[in-house]
Amino acid sequence: MTGENAGSLEFVDRRTVGQILLGFGVAAVVLYLLVDFVGTAEVQARLTGSEWGWLAVGCLSTALCLIAWGKAWQIVLSVAGINERFSRLVVTYFAATFANYVTPLGQAGGEPFIAYVLSRDTDASYQDSLASVVTADLLNLFPFVTFAGVGFAALLYQAQLPAAIEPLAGGLVVLSVGVPVVAAVGWRFRAPLKRGLLGLAAPVARRTRLLTLDGLRERLHETEAAFQRIARDRRALVKALSFSYVGWVFFALPLYAAAMAVGESIPLLLVFFIVPASTLAGLVPSPGGSGAVEATLGLLVYTLTPIDPVGATAIAILYRVASYVFALVVGGGAALYVIKRN
Template structure:
């Protein structure tokens, strides 16, 4: 990739085909879900939805992405990269679009986002990747906090329904396992670096464009970027605050979706249901489409008095506000980023 390559040039025919196939499969899954519940009944609930609440859900999503973009900026500043927030937040929207449309993007979209950031700012790829991974790790703190509070509320009110025990278990494993793996990886980073080099040796032998010495240099640069970021704890604490704010706005569209169809979900349950449903985003479809809606519907039906028709309508409206709107906003930002590059 050359220096004059547009910031979103990772899109090629194969990637576009995978994205379209992913959306097609997700659409089929969602159609089957709606058909199972009752297409006419779900459509009737959606047609009578209060669009004012839906608009508030979309606004909440915009505020969420903006807060996370601010956390991004603070982490970048620690890494020595100064960038105007008005410019950086557009880059963040564009990177979010890339992450949301890419199959498995939710499971490991950091390289994509770091690439977009490095193409659209003065940051090196190593600094970009370090800042993105750091911001993602900071987002785990509110993820664990809100999920934990909601989980505790469930246990306090009644026994945990059997149907959601696997999701609750996965939430615990994810919230504890990811920070633990990150800590172990950092503690034994020298061994990890050499393991990566050894595993990459077969690739280096087959192409002159990739060398082990170059890989070692890039890994050292990335490690140095993490070390620079870790030194400024005050800035990281401020970034963490924005991560918490972003997570609040990330969850609130579910509350707005429920209100839009005349239902009500307690906020404590909202802060459990949203993190739990994100586990479904790990499936190989764009943004977890299809699976997230199904998980949301199951969680709402299991944990609230809402009937399956209402739960399905809530899940769809939540995804419209938190996912479809983010795609529209991010897509517009992506076009702007391409134009200014």
């Protein structure tokens, strides 16, 4: 192990792990307060009386979701000239998902970290890895907008949009429209943005040997070239987009399975609104939005359906077990395997 890698691991041990543990601790307190407010004994009774077969269905759906998104990842990487066996790459994707899910603020922009994991585990450069990861995430916005829009339209048609969730609905619209617009504007004016970034980095480069303007300029040029290579193959991007849609379907279905597990039912159109809306809570600075996502899910289910608060809380917890905890367990195993094979 080189001194550089050792220093990196030491940083992870002392700071990142501490932040992760603190984030999980805060999330546990929030979840405890939520369950205590609703009724601990009642929620526990609903959970223990659940049909665990439906929870298994939810876990399987999460696995299929990650596999589909991993396939979309492989297609985008192949456009960038990085050809990896899917059996190998899907393990890397699970490991990267684990890293993203345990890192505070990972849900609010974990692409650089995921690109680092990918570049270390494949022959891809960091610039190609980052371009492919960002492209895959942008492709995932299309099904996000589609499913959220269909569910939102269904709610408006049925006049079932309570005032309590109007801010969430507004945030969903802003996010689904704003991110593609920002990405498009940023790409259109990439030259001025590059000059601005180099200008901001100049004072830092004058004070340290760790950063040089020539090196940063070269990295930005390589990243731009990687995006251009990916953008030229539109057929491959459409194919990747189809897998993104499939992944989003399997990403949302665990909520339906969680409701069935406690003897309740949530219409699929509503599922496809609630799940994207709850992802806004994933922007909070806790691992995977833990605590905030459960509270938001419980509120949305209670507000938009006839399900009582106890049932809504149980559904939110079971959904997170199937979609988040399961992904952590499987992704953690994949991360250990990736470390071992490297």
